[in-house]
Amino acid sequence: MQIAPAELEIMNVLWDQPGIGAAEIAEVLASDKNWNIRTIKTMLGRLVEKGALETEAEGRRYLYRPLVKRGDYRRKEARQFVDRMFGGRAAPLVAHLADGKGLSADDIAELEALLGDLKK
Amino acid sequence: MQIAPAELEIMNVLWDQPGIGAAEIAEVLASDKNWNIRTIKTMLGRLVEKGALETEAEGRRYLYRPLVKRGDYRRKEARQFVDRMFGGRAAPLVAHLADGKGLSADDIAELEALLGDLKK
DNA sequence: AATTATCGATTACATTCGTAATCAAAAGAG
DNA sequence: CTCTTTTGATTACGAATGTAATCGATAATT
Numbered sequence: 001m002q003i004a005p006a007e008l009e010i011m012n013v014l015w016d017q018p019g020i021g022a023a024e025i026a027e028v029l030a031s032d033k034n035w036n037i038r039t040i041k042t043m044l045g046r047l048v049e050k051g052a053l054e055t056e057a058e059g060r061r062y063l064y065r066p067l068v069k070r071g072d073y074r075r076k077e078a079r080q081f082v083d084r085m086f087g088g089r090a091a092p093l094v095a096h097l098a099d100g101k102g103l104s105a106d107d108i109a110e111l112e113a114l115l116g117d118l119k120k
Numbered sequence: 121m122q123i124a125p126a127e128l129e130i131m132n133v134l135w136d137q138p139g140i141g142a143a144e145i146a147e148v149l150a151s152d153k154n155w156n157i158r159t160i161k162t163m164l165g166r167l168v169e170k171g172a173l174e175t176e177a178e179g180r181r182y183l184y185r186p187l188v189k190r191g192d193y194r195r196k197e198a199r200q201f202v203d204r205m206f207g208g209r210a211a212p213l214v215a216h217l218a219d220g221k222g223l224s225a226d227d228i229a230e231l232e233a234l235l236g237d238l239k240k
Numbered sequence: 241a242a243t244t245a246t247c248g249a250t251t252a253c254a255t256t257c258g259t260a261a262t263c264a265a266a267a268g269a270g
Numbered sequence: 271c272t273c274t275t276t277t278g279a280t281t282a283c284g285a286a287t288g289t290a291a292t293c294g295a296t297a298a299t300t
Contacts, residue, residue, distance in 0.1 A: 004257055005204060022277080039259050041278070046257090060266060060277055071216070074205055078216045081201050084125060085194055090217045091230040096191070096198045097210045098238050110211040112235050118218050118228050124287055142247085159289050161248075166287090180247055180296065 001050055001068065007043050009033065011052065015070040019056070019063045121170055121188065127163050129153065131172065135190040139176070139183045 003011060013028045014020070022044055026037045044064060047053040055062040086092045094111070097103050103111075123131060133148045134140070142164055146157045164184060167173040175182040206212045214231075217223050223231075 002256085006258060008204060035258095036260060037276095038261070042258085042260070045279075062278075074212075075216045075219065077201075077205055078213055081197075081205075082217065084128060085197055089227065090214070090223050091227045091234070092194075093198055094210070094214060094231055095234055096195045097202065098234060099195065103210050103238065107209065107211045108235055108238055111214055111231065114211065114215055114218060115228055115232055115235070118223065122286085126288060155288095156290060157246095158291070162288085162290070165249075182248075 001052060003047070003050070003052055003068075003073070007047055007052075010040065010043050010047060011066060011068075011070075011073075014053065014064055014066050018065045021058070021061050021063050023061075025064070121172060123167070123170070123172055123188075123193070127167055127172075130160065130163050130167060131186060131188075131190075131193075134173065134184055134186050138185045141178070141181050141183055143181075145184070 009029065009032075010025060013025050017024070017028070022037065022041050025044075026035070026040050029035060029040070044053065044062075048055055048064075052066065052068050053064045054067050055064055057063075082088055082090050082093055094103075098108075129149065129152075130145060133145050137144070137148070142157065142161050145164075146155070146160050149155060149160070164173065164182075168175055168184075172186065172188050173184045174187050175184055177183075202208055202210050202213055214223075218228075
């Protein structure tokens with residue numbers, strides 16, 4: 001299943017707060033994005049259609065809940081991205097992030113711990 | 121500048137072998153993709169239009185050469201991806217790759233070396 | 241020289257995406 | 271009870287994408 005970038009913004013809100021309605025989503029996004037509530041509703045419709053969200057009627061409105069797990073989706077996308085951009089090799093990706101200052105000292109420490117775990 | 125996934129396949133060929141023509145690109149891609157030569161030419165045209173490629177006339181045909189450096193493009197895309205999917209944190213991305221067996225033992229070794237360098 | 245193959249340029253066309261507007265129904269305001 | 275607001279559903283519409291076909295010019299073949 002394909003989730004477009006703008007749709008992902010919606011998913012992110014719902015992964016953080018499952019079970020809210022369109023209006024609440026609009027509120028959460030209002031600070032970052034300048035989206036019309038209609039735009040948000042269009043994307044909610046498409047996400048439901050795609051099977052990424054389920055709805056629960058609450059009175060006259062819907063509450064939305066992700067059907068796709070955030071971790072699963074991230075994993076899939078990460079792999080796809082690494083395949084597309086780096087021929088499937090993850091190390092060059094990290095190298096690029098590092099090179100472009102995409103890694104903070106904390107990130108580096110975190111990665112070291114992670115690698116330590118992986119070796120076991 | 122925006123390079124679509126299918127276009128990226130073309131760019132990858134040209135990053136490996138700059139200065140070849142449409143027919144040669146088709147040959148290289150023939151093993152993986154099942155693209156009509158016309159499709160390849162369409163994408164070449166779009167890439168030139170976007171400023172991702174330059175052409176050099178050789179007789180009646182063009183030779184194509186990237187104007188964008190692979191490293192630069194990768195860096196930009198890597199950052200964009202991490203921002204979109206992981207809120208800008210690179211460590212979780214690596215964690216996901218690792219978790220999904222996206223990292224080979226070699227990758228892990230490579231990353232360790234990389235992190236060693238970064239700490240200095 | 242006539243025919244065919246090939247080249248880049250232009251055009252096509254369905255699908256997805258971003259960004260809404262419109263519409264019918266229902267709920268709330270007065 | 272009538273008017274306004276709000277909701278989901280349907281429709282809109284241009285840009286980008288994937289996937290070519292057509293066209294006019296030229297090069298290669300016979």
